[in-house]
Amino acid sequence: MEKANTQNIPSPIGENKQRIDARDKVTGAAIYADDFQFGNSLLHARIKRSPHPHALIKKIDTTKARALPGVKAIVTGEDFPGYIGLYLQDRFIFCRERVRYVGDPVAGVAAISEEIAQKALDMIEVECEILEPVLDPEFGVSPKAPLIHPDLGQYVVASFILPKPGTNISNHFKIRKGDVDSAWEKCAAIVERKYRIPHIQHVPIEPHVAIAKVDESGGVTLWGSSQSPFAQRNLIAQSMGISQSDMRVIAPIVGGGFGSKAGVSMEALAVAIATKVKGRPVKLLLTREEEFFTAFVRQGLVAYFKMGCDEKGRLLAVENRFYWDAGAYTEYGVNITRASGYSSSGPYEVPNVKTDSYCVYTNHPVGGPMRGFGMPEMHAGLEQCIDELALQIGMDAVAFRKLNCLKTGSILVTGSKMHPTGLPQCVEIVAEAIGWGKKSPPSAPHKRRGKGLALMWKAPAMPPNAGSSAWVELAEDGTLNVGVGGQEIGQGVFTVAAQMAAAALGVPYESVRIATPIDTRYSPYEWQTVASRLTWSMGNAIVRAAKDARRQILEVVAEAWEETIEDLDIVNGVVISFKSEKEIPLKNLVIYGLPKPGDQGWRGGPVIGRSNFMPTYVTGLDPETGQGERAVVHYTTGAQAVELEVDLDTGRIEILKGVSAFDVGKAINPEMVKAQMEGGFVQGMSSALFEILQLKGGVVQNPSFVDYRIATSADIPKDLQAYIVEVAQDDGPWGARGIGEHSMVPTIPAIANAIYDAVGVRFEGPPFTAEKVYLAMQDAGLIE
Amino acid sequence: MTINTHPTLPEFEYVRPETLAEASEFLTRYPGEARPFLGGTDIFVRMRDGLITPNFLVDVKKLDGTNDLRFEPQAGLTLGAAVNMNRVIASREVQAHYPLLAEACRSVASYQLRTRATVVGNICNASPAGDTIGACLVFNGVLHIHEVNGLRQEPLAEFFLGPGKTTLKPGDIVTAIHLPLPPKGCAGVYLKLGRNKLSDLSLVGVTALGHPDPSLPSGYRFRLALASVAPVPLVPTQAETYLANQPITPETIREAAHLAAEACAPIDDLRGSARYRKEMVRNLSAKALSEVWEKLK
Amino acid sequence: MAFHKVNVTINGEMEQVVVPSNMTLMRMLREILAFTGTKNGCSAGECGACTVLLNGEPVNSCMVLAVECDGTEIITVEGLAGDKQLDPIQEAMIQEGGVQCGFCTPGILISSYALLKRNPNPSEDEIREALVGNLCRCTGYVRIIESVKEAAKRS
Ligand SMILES: Cc1cc2nc3c(=O)[nH]c(=O)nc-3n(C[C@H](O)[C@H](O)[C@H](O)COP(=O)(O)OP(=O)(O)OC[C@H]3O[C@@H](n4cnc5c(N)ncnc54)[C@H](O)[C@@H]3O)c2cc1C
Numbered sequence A: 001m002e003k004a005n006t007q008n009i010p011s012p013i014g015e016n017k018q019r020i021d022a023r024d025k026v027t028g029a030a031i032y033a034d035d036f037q038f039g040n041s042l043l044h045a046r047i048k049r050s051p052h053p054h055a056l057i058k059k060i061d062t063t064k065a066r067a068l069p070g071v072k073a074i075v076t077g078e079d080f081p082g083y084i085g086l087y088l089q090d091r092f093i094f095c096r097e098r099v100r101y102v103g104d105p106v107a108g109v110a111a112i113s114e115e116i117a118q119k120a121l122d123m124i125e126v127e128c129e130i131l132e133p134v135l136d137p138e139f140g141v142s143p144k145a146p147l148i149h150p151d152l153g154q155y156v157v158a159s160f161i162l163p164k165p166g167t168n169i170s171n172h173f174k175i176r177k178g179d180v181d182s183a184w185e186k187c188a189a190i191v192e193r194k195y196r197i198p199h200i201q202h203v204p205i206e207p208h209v210a211i212a213k214v215d216e217s218g219g220v221t222l223w224g225s226s227q228s229p230f231a232q233r234n235l236i237a238q239s240m241g242i243s244q245s246d247m248r249v250i251a252p253i254v255g256g257g258f259g260s261k262a263g264v265s266m267e268a269l270a271v272a273i274a275t276k277v278k279g280r281p282v283k284l285l286l287t288r289e290e291e292f293f294t295a296f297v298r299q300g301l302v303a304y305f306k307m308g309c310d311e312k313g314r315l316l317a318v319e320n321r322f323y324w325d326a327g328a329y330t331e332y333g334v335n336i337t338r339a340s341g342y343s344s345s346g347p348y349e350v351p352n353v354k355t356d357s358y359c360v361y362t363n364h365p366v367g368g369p370m371r372g373f374g375m376p377e378m379h380a381g382l383e384q385c386i387d388e389l390a391l392q393i394g395m396d397a398v399a400f401r402k403l404n405c406l407k408t409g410s411i412l413v414t415g416s417k418m419h420p421t422g423l424p425q426c427v428e429i430v431a432e433a434i435g436w437g438k439k440s441p442p443s444a445p446h447k448r449r450g451k452g453l454a455l456m457w458k459a460p461a462m463p464p465n466a467g468s469s470a471w472v473e474l475a476e477d478g479t480l481n482v483g484v485g486g487q488e489i490g491q492g493v494f495t496v497a498a499q500m501a502a503a504a505l506g507v508p509y510e511s512v513r514i515a516t517p518i519d520t521r522y523s524p525y526e527w528q529t530v531a532s533r534l535t536w537s538m539g540n541a542i543v544r545a546a547k548d549a550r551r552q553i554l555e556v557v558a559e560a561w562e563e564t565i566e567d568l569d570i571v572n573g574v575v576i577s578f579k580s581e582k583e584i585p586l587k588n589l590v591i592y593g594l595p596k597p598g599d600q601g602w603r604g605g606p607v608i609g610r611s612n613f614m615p616t617y618v619t620g621l622d623p624e625t626g627q628g629e630r631a632v633v634h635y636t637t638g639a640q641a642v643e644l645e646v647d648l649d650t651g652r653i654e655i656l657k658g659v660s661a662f663d664v665g666k667a668i669n670p671e672m673v674k675a676q677m678e679g680g681f682v683q684g685m686s687s688a689l690f691e692i693l694q695l696k697g698g699v700v701q702n703p704s705f706v707d708y709r710i711a712t713s714a715d716i717p718k719d720l721q722a723y724i725v726e727v728a729q730d731d732g733p734w735g736a737r738g739i740g741e742h743s744m745v746p747t748i749p750a751i752a753n754a755i756y757d758a759v760g761v762r763f764e765g766p767p768f769t770a771e772k773v774y775l776a777m778q779d780a781g782l783i784e
Numbered sequence B: 001m002t003i004n005t006h007p008t009l010p011e012f013e014y015v016r017p018e019t020l021a022e023a024s025e026f027l028t029r030y031p032g033e034a035r036p037f038l039g040g041t042d043i044f045v046r047m048r049d050g051l052i053t054p055n056f057l058v059d060v061k062k063l064d065g066t067n068d069l070r071f072e073p074q075a076g077l078t079l080g081a082a083v084n085m086n087r088v089i090a091s092r093e094v095q096a097h098y099p100l101l102a103e104a105c106r107s108v109a110s111y112q113l114r115t116r117a118t119v120v121g122n123i124c125n126a127s128p129a130g131d132t133i134g135a136c137l138v139f140n141g142v143l144h145i146h147e148v149n150g151l152r153q154e155p156l157a158e159f160f161l162g163p164g165k166t167t168l169k170p171g172d173i174v175t176a177i178h179l180p181l182p183p184k185g186c187a188g189v190y191l192k193l194g195r196n197k198l199s200d201l202s203l204v205g206v207t208a209l210g211h212p213d214p215s216l217p218s219g220y221r222f223r224l225a226l227a228s229v230a231p232v233p234l235v236p237t238q239a240e241t242y243l244a245n246q247p248i249t250p251e252t253i254r255e256a257a258h259l260a261a262e263a264c265a266p267i268d269d270l271r272g273s274a275r276y277r278k279e280m281v282r283n284l285s286a287k288a289l290s291e292v293w294e295k296l297k
Numbered sequence C: 001m002a003f004h005k006v007n008v009t010i011n012g013e014m015e016q017v018v019v020p021s022n023m024t025l026m027r028m029l030r031e032i033l034a035f036t037g038t039k040n041g042c043s044a045g046e047c048g049a050c051t052v053l054l055n056g057e058p059v060n061s062c063m064v065l066a067v068e069c070d071g072t073e074i075i076t077v078e079g080l081a082g083d084k085q086l087d088p089i090q091e092a093m094i095q096e097g098g099v100q101c102g103f104c105t106p107g108i109l110i111s112s113y114a115l116l117k118r119n120p121n122p123s124e125d126e127i128r129e130a131l132v133g134n135l136c137r138c139t140g141y142v143r144i145i146e147s148v149k150e151a152a153k154r155s
């Protein structure tokens, strides 16, 4: 029998445990959705898509395509009358009557090979009446704009989303705090700016894929690369008019999501097609080009800021107007609009705030959630204004931020109080690490150096009652199987889940397994893997489930040993008594229980702990003022600083150094937290320097990696630092809050501020390409 | 207008002839339908893009001499068509005598792509952005072409007719590119500007080569070739002539760079504007010429 | 479209498959032989997720025709480890945290493995250059580069 040494047993919390999925991933054993093998019964789906940004469908003729040998099914919008949508049910699975963006699905084909399915697409004839498109959100809100959703008033919508029927506005979120109008007079400095943040894309290296199969009895199975298997179960079942219990979603680990695989997008197409070929799995795999044309985009934003401070540099007023270019439908856009509204002061205490955040339908690709959920777009402008304001009032940009940034107890833009926060420490740390205030010489005469800094805040944006659940089950050898519904998308949540389960139950990390793949039939419910909410929300559920199992175990042992639970503990997989110093390994009791003395029967039995977590304390916001008790569960805050060099001969920017500091409450796995900061920094840097989905007449002009450039190994700074600040979150497991998205929020403005520091130019928006920088320097007379 | 979602490589027939004669014969038999290929890194992409739909792809990688990489001290370098760029980069002889060519190859895409991509494919593809074409031009490269009636040689300088257009006729197979011996005492650089630091196509590429030439008033001959700034890889002869006749100074280098910029006719496209490209030709030419001059002095 | 018989050694095992002309090596590996460790991220030579060793040299398997591989030797990510022992680059990737979602990982491993074969002591710049053809959206590359350095030390 193992001896339990209660001393020196390190808790796995705060330890840099090895990733639970690493070995499978380095040996090629890890299975992703496209890796499932279905044999010869597999059919391949291709989608006929709208070439027009806005048009009415007059006729679809599929006769010729149906006659093509090898074609097994063709579907159109006629076949599926149900609406679908997460917050606002504003679309059909396949278009009916109207197409609203270039790429909108018009018909679907299943055939015995991709080639045949593709041929069939070319044989489907679609007649359209072309309508005037809306290609700019400011035009979209104007009375002149054609209506993209004439039926907006009839759509089913979540209570906290406020569409305006008869317009293209799918949500209008307002903040009215204090009185901005009278505040301007008191301002010693005012900055007014307009920014335009382009559409970009998530670009997970794994493209979207979905395989669907419908049984004779009507049961549906969907295998997919998904951040939201439960939301997909719910929404697809609803739209197709089947029971959620008959809709099974199997979701293996995801090859990168960043939001693009959240909610429902192309998955519903595969399911719809599969209903017509019962018994046969139908696979829809998006090509990279199709990804660029049709997968979620990060919405474009046109943002107006007006910001003022008094002569001491205290922020007095902020007035914003945000026009979100949400695209043809708004799976998440309406809530991004809301989130940017209730965060529109930035991480600052501002007494007077007026914000109007509009979610505007356009005939652009569909806006989805992307890492940061509106915050990188909003902070891009806001944090540049802060620099400009500091400059105007003659204050150092760091001092200005220290003065105004949120501290514990600050009054937030929504009127509630800031919880304990380490934001001031984050500012200190990055300023120190970047050598703020010290100018280092450039590496060559034709180069200029600059430093820039930006802060951020972000809350998990979700419905107030987004829930998590978890179970834990012990096996014969005392190992622990943990059931979760949250997804491993690279962020490391399975590892963190295992660390938390191990700590909460009292078993070694190494003996924990995660029950994968996520399968809505067997895995416990999880709202979605979005909003950086899993470590916190699912973590809470796991801890509670582990404690539930722990209680069951201890009760059995206490009864057997005639002791009280309070005297017992589980340490390293062994139940021990502090009182009697007895011990028993879990494996000796968790399945078969314990025999009563004298052959008098048994106690206990298989142990399975279960629990859930749902924030019950999030309140609504007043629709006119945006004020409320507790709008969100919490805010993660942080700061980044960069040092860069601009080449005067080419305009090319080289990021020399990047520094991040975020208050994560508690780092369950510090190295993985740092890895999130690094990865987010580089993704933010990539969006600042390279990325833009070039849209012309609604058509993506650069639908491939050839012309949609992302950062490569050669582009990253040689010096990338990450610092963890830990000011505990009251409702988080061990005080933890999320960090997945935050690390790309301040990067664009930090880089913009550094460019300004180096060469004195600013831009309406990213990307700060070499060309843009060069021409701006030329126009500013800095170079010939 | 439709959107091309690029499902798979379209259907075609793979053909691998045993001899050059057989290959040329096959290509002549199916003009417009059959195309030769080497690494395929251009042709597969164009097929997926739906730009070309050949019924036959003729693999010419195993044919006579196409795998040779041969340097002869009297004659120069013969680079077989099928020699991939990584082999060029790794070749001691190329490094010793044509480091400029190795540098240009190294700027192409990624290591794994260069295992397939060839210099001859780069040339035959006739993209103005071809990174290795400039080096071959400034070394006065000559193509060896197998045609139905035998062999011919064609100076690279006369090969390009327009974007994707060359003097090749159906049945023609480039078997090698020959680079004469490099001029004595020469030095060269290739400056490539892409959107990313490495791996991008060139927004502008400047190849410069210089060497002493006592027959010229300046005592030096400079060669320049420009990528991505005209319908074909461009040699700005005015700039070259100017430097042949003027003493080499920072001022004359600047003027030559200016002439190079004047010579090009770039377009606005997704990757960059004509205005920027012209500026970059000027700045990078000046930089390239100065760097070469530093090495020559 | 005609089909072609292809004899090929994959991770040391002889395989015989029949493929159509337009099938890429990547599709042959994934769809016919179920070596799904090799990933499809773009099918256009840009992302590197499909990188395998062809006769010892890394190639984008989406840019190679299966028929061209007759008589060749291929190593995929599944073939990097010995019977029980991981290759040093695999060990290092685990230890240094070079893996997040893992989708780029097979290609990164193959490129790094090949780099270390031809250059056992690469400099930081050489590592970066060797990996430009392998896009990673998660890690920001920092820990991947560290992994290669670490593997170089180990082997
Ligand atoms: C991801 C990616 C990145 C790239 N990056 C770059 C880059 O940075 N710089 C650059 O210059 N290029 C780049 N390219 C383009 C391409 O790789 C190069 O042009 C390469 O050199 C082509 O060589 P290949 O052997 O693959 O040509 P192939 O594709 O085999 O052939 C190219 C063309 O030449 C014709 N052809 C081939 N062989 C012969 C012959 N023997 N005789 C007559 N005609 C022939 C073919 O019919 C075809 O039209 C890139 C391509 C990809 C896919």
Ligand code: FES
Binding pocket: C039, C040, C041, C042, C043, C044, C045, C046, C047, C048, C049, C050, C051, C060, C061, C062, C063
């Ligand atoms: S799949 Fe081959 S390079 Fe992307």
Ligand code: FES
Binding pocket: A205, A255, A256, A490, C098, C099, C100, C101, C102, C103, C104, C105, C135, C136, C137, C138, C139
């Ligand atoms: S780990 Fe996700 S793409 Fe590299």
